[in-house]
Amino acid sequence: MVLGDAESRLLTNLRRGALEYCVLALLRNGEAYGLDIAHALSADGVLITSEGTLYPLLARLRRSGLVTTSWQESTTGPPRRYYQLTTSGAEALDAFERAWKPFRDAVDRALAAPPNGNMR
Amino acid sequence: MNSTRERRIAAVERYVHDLAIALADLPTDEREEVIAGIREHIDDALASDASDDPGAVEGVLASLGDPAEIAADARGRSRAPSLPPPPPPRTTTTDPPQTNAAPHSASDRVNAQPRRLLAHEWVPAGTMMLFVLAGALSWMFGFTGSPIAILMWLIGLALLLGSPLWRSTEKFVATLWFGVAPVAGVSLLGGGGVLYWATNGMFDPYYGSGSPLTLLSLAGLAVTIVLMVWLVSVGSKRVSDS
Numbered sequence: 001m002v003l004g005d006a007e008s009r010l011l012t013n014l015r016r017g018a019l020e021y022c023v024l025a026l027l028r029n030g031e032a033y034g035l036d037i038a039h040a041l042s043a044d045g046v047l048i049t050s051e052g053t054l055y056p057l058l059a060r061l062r063r064s065g066l067v068t069t070s071w072q073e074s075t076t077g078p079p080r081r082y083y084q085l086t087t088s089g090a091e092a093l094d095a096f097e098r099a100w101k102p103f104r105d106a107v108d109r110a111l112a113a114p115p116n117g118n119m120r
Numbered sequence: 121m122n123s124t125r126e127r128r129i130a131a132v133e134r135y136v137h138d139l140a141i142a143l144a145d146l147p148t149d150e151r152e153e154v155i156a157g158i159r160e161h162i163d164d165a166l167a168s169d170a171s172d173d174p175g176a177v178e179g180v181l182a183s184l185g186d187p188a189e190i191a192a193d194a195r196g197r198s199r200a201p202s203l204p205p206p207p208p209p210r211t212t213t214t215d216p217p218q219t220n221a222a223p224h225s226a227s228d229r230v231n232a233q234p235r236r237l238l239a240h241e242w243v244p245a246g247t248m249m250l251f252v253l254a255g256a257l258s259w260m261f262g263f264t265g266s267p268i269a270i271l272m273w274l275i276g277l278a279l280l281l282g283s284p285l286w287r288s289t290e291k292f293v294a295t296l297w298f299g300v301a302p303v304a305g306v307s308l309l310g311g312g313g314v315l316y317w318a319t320n321g322m323f324d325p326y327y328g329s330g331s332p333l334t335l336l337s338l339a340g341l342a343v344t345i346v347l348m349v350w351l352v353s354v355g356s357k358r359v360s361d362s
Contacts, residue, residue, distance in 0.1 A: 033164060035164040042183065049185065050189055053190050053193040053194075055153075055158050056190065056193055056194035059150055059157065078163070081160055
């Protein structure tokens with residue numbers, strides 16, 4: 001995706017608000033390793049462009065109590081850290097979804113409105 | 121020793137070092153948490169790559185992205201959190217104990233300060249200035265005849281080695297020329313003879329123009345200038361990262 005400077009800045013601000021909830025949503029289906037979260041989010045190049053930016057985010061999520069981490073022993077290598085959603089995290093995600101859907105629909109409607117549409 | 125493995129380790133350590141500098145103004149525990157997460161990411165990514173492909177590390181580091189960008193993102197999050205404030209302390213994590221909930225504690229400030237001082241923008245030019253002054257003094261009074269020159273030289277070396285603005289390779293080269301060479305008899309400006317030559321006009325009456333000693337001094341002075349310019353430029357560039 002090639003963006004001009006203005007679009008890049010816009011996208012940065014949009015990302016900052018929504019990205020945390022995308023991470024929480026990924027964990028809704030079960031625990032995940034950092035690497036897997038990074039790959040999932042960077043797949044389409046829209047949500048994150050550099051995978052490293054995930055880690056400050058995960059640190060903040062953990063400090064806010066929305067996510068917790070644990071270690072899984074592995075027979076083939078060193079223990080790996082994985083991330084899990086907490087109850088607060090699930091609640092925060094639900095709240096975001098309740099706010100996001102109407103917001104997204106409203107923006108889509110506004111963008112799709114014909115010129116001089118029914119503003120009355 | 122498998123040299124591909126060594127190269128991998130060196131590349132990773134370089135990246136993590138740059139990242140640590142970029143994150144220098146974060147609270148210590150937060151910075152260490154981010155770095156730990158990224159180290160684990162790298163280990164995971166390389167562990168699942170069984171080949172000895174030397175490009176594998178570059179690939180992983182490239183997708184992780186520029187440390188400066190990661191740090192900018194981290195700082196942006198610190199300034200404008202969109203998450204609720206942290207809840208009262210809970211149990212049930214197996215993480216290293218988090219000693220306080222406040223983002224900045226007095227001990228964080230104390231730990232971050234010496235690092236920031238040595239990463240200040242005056243450090244690269246100031247260090248080279250100290251070497252220049254020490255060199256000039258030692259030319260006038262002889263190296264062992266001027267304690268101030270020795271003091272300046274030592275402070276310059278301390279700044280050089282202690283500052284996070286230079287990488288190990290750069291510090292090594294700089295220490296060889298500005299630390300070891302002077303002790304071995306090469307003056308700090310790469311040949312005090314050249315100053316003698318300069319103050320006596322074009323032709324040095326003792327050595328004669330074109331004598332190997334004068335040429336060596338000129339060459340030494342050139343090396344000193346090149347090294348200083350290089351060290352100041354790479355060091356100063358990193359100031360904005362920290």
